[in-house]
Amino acid sequence: MSLRPTRRGFLLGLAATVAVGRTRMAFARLPGERRLVVVILRGALDGLYAVQPYGDPALAGLRGPLALPEPGREGGLLDMGGFFGLHPALSALHGMYAAGEALVLHAVAAPHRSRSHFEAQDLLEGGAPERLSSGWLNRALAAVPNPPEARAGLAVGTGVPLLLRGPTPVGAYAPPGLARPSPELLDRLAALHAADPRLGPAFAEGLRARGFAEQAMGGTAAGPEQRGSFPDLAAAAARLLAEPQGPRVAALELGGWDTHTGQAARLQGPLRALDAGLAAMREGLGPHWARTAVLVVTEFGRTARVNGNNGTDHGTGGAAFLLGGAVAGGRVLADWPGLDEAALFEGRDLAPTLDLRRLAKGVLRDHLLLPPAAVAQAFPGSDAAPPLGGLLRG
Amino acid sequence: MPPAAGHVAAIRFGLGPRPGEVPPADPLAWLEAQLGPEAPLPPGPSAADGLRARQADEEDRAANGGMPPGRGRVPALAREEALAWARRRLATPQPFRERLVDFWMNHFTISRRGPLVNAVAGAYEREAIRPHVTGRFADMLLAVARHPAMLLYLDNAGSVGPASPAGRRGGRGLNENLAREILELHTLSPAGGYTQADVQALARLLTGWSVALRAEPFGFVFRAAAHEPGEKRLLGRVFGPGEAEGEAALRFLATHPATFRHLATRLVRHFVADTPPEAAVRAVEGRLRDTGGDLGEAARALIRLPGAWEPPLTKLRAPVDHVLAACRALGLPEERAEAVPAGLAALGQPLWRAPQPNGWPDTAAEWAAPEALMRRVDWAYTLAGRFGAGADPAAVAELALGPLIRPGTLAAMARAGAVRDALTLLLASPEFMAR
Numbered sequence: 001m002s003l004r005p006t007r008r009g010f011l012l013g014l015a016a017t018v019a020v021g022r023t024r025m026a027f028a029r030l031p032g033e034r035r036l037v038v039v040i041l042r043g044a045l046d047g048l049y050a051v052q053p054y055g056d057p058a059l060a061g062l063r064g065p066l067a068l069p070e071p072g073r074e075g076g077l078l079d080m081g082g083f084f085g086l087h088p089a090l091s092a093l094h095g096m097y098a099a100g101e102a103l104v105l106h107a108v109a110a111p112h113r114s115r116s117h118f119e120a121q122d123l124l125e126g127g128a129p130e131r132l133s134s135g136w137l138n139r140a141l142a143a144v145p146n147p148p149e150a151r152a153g154l155a156v157g158t159g160v161p162l163l164l165r166g167p168t169p170v171g172a173y174a175p176p177g178l179a180r181p182s183p184e185l186l187d188r189l190a191a192l193h194a195a196d197p198r199l200g201p202a203f204a205e206g207l208r209a210r211g212f213a214e215q216a217m218g219g220t221a222a223g224p225e226q227r228g229s230f231p232d233l234a235a236a237a238a239r240l241l242a243e244p245q246g247p248r249v250a251a252l253e254l255g256g257w258d259t260h261t262g263q264a265a266r267l268q269g270p271l272r273a274l275d276a277g278l279a280a281m282r283e284g285l286g287p288h289w290a291r292t293a294v295l296v297v298t299e300f301g302r303t304a305r306v307n308g309n310n311g312t313d314h315g316t317g318g319a320a321f322l323l324g325g326a327v328a329g330g331r332v333l334a335d336w337p338g339l340d341e342a343a344l345f346e347g348r349d350l351a352p353t354l355d356l357r358r359l360a361k362g363v364l365r366d367h368l369l370l371p372p373a374a375v376a377q378a379f380p381g382s383d384a385a386p387p388l389g390g391l392l393r394g
Numbered sequence: 395m396p397p398a399a400g401h402v403a404a405i406r407f408g409l410g411p412r413p414g415e416v417p418p419a420d421p422l423a424w425l426e427a428q429l430g431p432e433a434p435l436p437p438g439p440s441a442a443d444g445l446r447a448r449q450a451d452e453e454d455r456a457a458n459g460g461m462p463p464g465r466g467r468v469p470a471l472a473r474e475e476a477l478a479w480a481r482r483r484l485a486t487p488q489p490f491r492e493r494l495v496d497f498w499m500n501h502f503t504i505s506r507r508g509p510l511v512n513a514v515a516g517a518y519e520r521e522a523i524r525p526h527v528t529g530r531f532a533d534m535l536l537a538v539a540r541h542p543a544m545l546l547y548l549d550n551a552g553s554v555g556p557a558s559p560a561g562r563r564g565g566r567g568l569n570e571n572l573a574r575e576i577l578e579l580h581t582l583s584p585a586g587g588y589t590q591a592d593v594q595a596l597a598r599l600l601t602g603w604s605v606a607l608r609a610e611p612f613g614f615v616f617r618a619a620a621h622e623p624g625e626k627r628l629l630g631r632v633f634g635p636g637e638a639e640g641e642a643a644l645r646f647l648a649t650h651p652a653t654f655r656h657l658a659t660r661l662v663r664h665f666v667a668d669t670p671p672e673a674a675v676r677a678v679e680g681r682l683r684d685t686g687g688d689l690g691e692a693a694r695a696l697i698r699l700p701g702a703w704e705p706p707l708t709k710l711r712a713p714v715d716h717v718l719a720a721c722r723a724l725g726l727p728e729e730r731a732e733a734v735p736a737g738l739a740a741l742g743q744p745l746w747r748a749p750q751p752n753g754w755p756d757t758a759a760e761w762a763a764p765e766a767l768m769r770r771v772d773w774a775y776t777l778a779g780r781f782g783a784g785a786d787p788a789a790v791a792e793l794a795l796g797p798l799i800r801p802g803t804l805a806a807m808a809r810a811g812a813v814r815d816a817l818t819l820l821l822a823s824p825e826f827m828a829r
Contacts, residue, residue, distance in 0.1 A: 043811025117811050118787075133784075158779030159814075165783070178740055178772035179779060185815050188806050189771060189822055195802070196824035198710065198758055199767065206764030258811025 018245040025171045026150040028141070030248040031369050034291045034326065035241050037281065038137060038251045040161060041274070041298035042121060043258035047318030048304060048350060049267065050090065051106055051332070055083035058339035064306045066263060080104060084332045089271035092279035093321070100330035101282075102323040103391065105359060107334050109300060109352030111385070115314040117258065120299035125163040127357065127379045134166025136378040140364050141249060142168045143374030153249030156237040164251045171247065175236065180229075182256040184266055230254045234277030238284025241292070252277075257298060261309035278323065290325035293367045293392065297356060303348050304339055317350035320359060326367060328393050355385040362388035395421065398705050401796040405829045406707060407665065407697060408489035410719025411793050425697045428488040429528050429690050438478060438520055439471060441542045442612040444513035447471055449608055451509070468513045472506065475516030476745050480734035483718050484726055494527040494693060495519065496714070497664055499746070501657075502538045502580060503753035504547040506746045510607075511547050515746045518543035528690030531657065531682070532648035535580060539572070539644055540614045542605040548572035548751065555601035555622025568622075573597035575751045576647065586652030592629055596647075598622040599633055599640040654682040660756070661692060666702050668709065668757040674699045705798060707828040710758035713741035715829055716770060720821045723794035724781045733777065740773050742766060771822045778817035787816035800825055 017024040030036075049066055053059055054077055060067045068087065069076035077085025078094040084106065086094045096102035112123040119131070127136025141152035151171040155164050158174045181189075186207060193203035233252055240246040254277070256270035274296075282289050301318025317337070323329060335353040337343050345351040357379050364370045364378060365387040375387065396402070400417030404410060407425055411417060418424035439447070447467035455461045486492050499519055506512040522541040526534035538544050545551040553569035554561045561567060573596035577588050602621030606612055616637040623635045631646060633639040647653060658679035662670035681695035682688070696702065711719065717737035726733060735745050748754050755761065782790075787807050791799050803823045810816035820826060 043815075118813055118816075121812070158776055159781075159783055162783065174780075178769065179776045180772050181775040181815070181818055185775070185810075185818060186771065188810075188819060192800075192803055192806060192819065192823050193767075199762055199824050199827065202762045202764045203767050206766075206768040209764055210768060255812045255815060258809070260809065 016245045018240065018243045018247075020154065020171055020173045020240065021176070025154075025247075026147070027154070027171070027245065027247040028144050028146045028150045028152050030144060032291060033288070034248065034367055034369075035285065035288055035293070035324075036249045036363065036368060037237065037241070037292065037294040037324075038163060038249075039274075039277075039294065039296040040121070040125065040163060040251070040253040041257050041270075041296065042253055042255040043117065043298075044120075044300050044302055044314060045257045045298040045318060046259060046263065046267070046302040046312050047106060047108075047298075047320075048301065049263065049312070050087050050271065051080075051104055051319040052077055052085050052087070053083060053106070053336065053339070054085050056336070056339045058341075062305050062339055065310055066306050066312070080332050083336075084334075087267075087271055089268060090275045092275045092282075093323070096278070096282065096323050097330060101325055101327060102321060102329040103327050104332045105320045105322065105334065105354060106332060107317045107337055107350055107353045108320045108356050108359065109317045109354075110297075110356040111382075113316065115300065115316075117299060117314075122162060124297065124299045124356070125161060127360075127382075129381055133162075135161070135163035136360065137163045137249070137251060138166030138168050138170065140368070140370060140374055140378035141170075142166075142377065143370050144368070151247070153251065154237070154240060154247035156233050156240075156250050156252045161251055161253055173236065173240065175232065183269060184256050230273040231276040231280050235280040235284050238281045242285050242288050259302075260307065260311040260313060263306075263311045266311075282324075292324040293322060293326045293363055294324050295360065295363055296321040296323075297360075301350050301352075304344055304350055305348065315349035316345045317352035320356060322359065322363070322391060326392050328391060354388075355382075357382050357385040358388040359391070361385065362391045366392045395703060396705060398797045399703055401798050402703055402705060402707065403697075404489070405719070405795075405798070406702060406709070407493060409483055409486070409492060409715070410489075410722045410829075411796075412484070412722035413725040413793060417796060422697060425490050426694065428490040429693055432491060432524070433486065433488050435482075435520065435524070436478065438475065438516055440613075441514045441517040441521060444468070444471060444517055445542060445605070445607060445612040448509055448513040449612070468509050472512045472515070476735040477731050478516065479519075479745060480731035481728045484722060484728055484731060484734070490693075490697075491527065493665075494689075495524055497661070498523045498527055498534065498689075500748070500753040500756075501660065502534075502544065503748045503751055504543045504746065505748055511543055514541070514543045514546070517541075526689065528693065529688070530648075531653070531687035531689055532645045534689070535576075535644050535648045536641060538580070539576065539600070539603065542613055544572065545603060545605050545614070548575055550600055550603055551605040551607075553597060553601050553603075554620040555598060557624065558601060558620050558622050560617070560620040561622070568594070568597050568601065570594065570597045573600055576644070579752055581647040581653040581656070582650055583652065583656040585656065586650065588629060591627075595626040595628040595633075596643060598626050599628065599643045602637070603640060649687050651683065654679050654687065657692070658682060661696055662699070664756050665696055666699060666709070668759070671701055674701055706825070707798065709829045710761055711827050711829045712754060712756070712761055713743035713766075713770070714738055714745075714754075716827060717741060717773075719794070719826070719829075720774060720777055721781075723790055723821070724777065724785060724817070726781055730781070733781070737773055737777070741769055770827070771818070774821035775814070775818045778814045778821060782814055782817040785813060785817060787813055787820060790817060791820050794820065795825060798825055799823075 017026045071077050071079035110124050114120045122131045125135045126132040152168045153170045155172045158179050160172050164170045193200050237250045259266045297320050302312035302315040337351040364375045399421045403421035451466040506515045522537040548571045549569045550572035554566040574593045602617040604617045606615045626633050633643050658675045662674045678695045681691050685691045806819050807816040
């Protein structure tokens, strides 16, 4: 007797729901009980900072204070094979790399060449050459057999990202209460209020009362842990993904990556949050981690050169991550273009050598086992970017 | 008129711009037009309906040995009233009129802390306040003093004249609560120089003004058996017994010079400046005196004050103004109106639940507390996350503030790494908190 659900089983099994916050939802199943999580890093992660090509002789000259010491030195990078090193705040991710569960991709970019955050995020999530009102993950999930009332996936956090919006019904989970913005955003708001005689002093006092040190308002130190922070959301997502009747696909987002000034200090918090969130997912998924893939992407990379404020500006090529027990990891996948002046895109950015769509399409085809038509529907007009094979085990 | 006058009108006198609402080219005419006939109002339960629902809940509770909190007809009715309130303010073509409704609701505060007032609060707005916001103050005062919401909130429903037939049977007596607040908060104010004897006189005049709670007519009743007989001396004037004399006393108070002074001060403080300029108060006070308390004329005087049109806007938006302006700027659809009462509760100004009969405060000092500002930031960030997806932050900024936005805010928004962050910078900026 087969335990595989049948259509009749689906119809009878509408009670097969899971509590998501205050409501109960039914979710679509995936073949082999696989799980997929997509994490969007909003604001443009500096791939050259998170994943440093310390073996490239041009790196130190371009990056100055943003080039960290080589592996083995104090405060040095975490080595990945003698050429690339991870930022030391990404220690859990490095552990996954060492366990063969994390694939690090570099010199990656979506096909657009927009340096506008908002346009680039829309294109990254829409998956088409032009801005769409639905996301590639939503359209891809349209192909998963979906019993009535079952949702294809779950957005975790405040709001549903474009990635998951579209014709296929999805669920949303936000922790109760108000979300708290990142210390960096609070810092920018504090600057707007500082000049206001009526609100400035109260605003500053409010920040102090919440545990911000004086120097944090100058943007140099991380603030206290946010409520509804990324690690919390990631743990909640993992808990739901691990439920027998829970979602099989989830999307999360994490901001704070737009580091035009004082990048080394400003990125500490977001990198730690990302790392802690990924660790929380691995732990929370338990035995299901073996069937999980987590795709981490951002809208574009940042300039190869450090700017005049120890930050970086909007660029092109960057890094992406694919991790999970289902991933054929322990590798850095990069057709490295080099950082010589002549190799830089438009003389300023890391040149992209891998189309991000190939990565996502490889995951849809080989992890979710979607048919070619569904993959094409997710990424219209992407024939020139075929799915990348070999990303997953078995 | 300064170049920003269109936005000043929409922000200072309205609820903030919303998509599709172009800042008026002639702001004064736009505001004037809203003082004309009221846009059609969807029907809602009357006070009698609310009291019947409450009685039915009581009967269920007695039959079932209790009811879980939040269940029953009255909580459902109250939730729907809050949504109707929010929907109206998200979509109204008359935001100035709605501001006046909310101003007078706060002037004549009731609080829905118990099931009785909760059952009739929405009806109170529709029946006692709304019909008179451009009419006579005396008519509003009378409608308020006869409404079950106020009679129950300030305890007059149970006030019994000691020398009345009901009083002589013993057990119950005079309750001064409503009479005192009418003198202190609603009409003269302490500046009017009334005494404790006047409070007692008004309380005696209003004995018998009560509510049929458990049977028809489920609403205002004058209980002659509880009415104090004899003459009462109020502010040197003598009134006789009977319901009509109570009405005469209220009309006398409503048109007292001290009342006009008090109302003018409160209107100017609410719409123009925390410290009301004397000339502005005089202008509105004079109009009230000249028209015998015409509130439409007072509103017209208010929008003609030169000081009301000068940016920068100096009033701090109370949470209710901030929440409505932000939701309108993001084009929150009416079917998502539940975000509005939730926002009011999160920011410490839950709808129709002021802690005391003097209503919500109307000055920046009361609202600009450190943690209160932090909560506004959290709320703006939460709202931007839930409803800001797909928005163009620059377009939202232009709509909401136009020329009133500061360059530093625009620059910070342009540098933001996500739509949500850009919208948070806008919605929690100092200029967005001003009106």
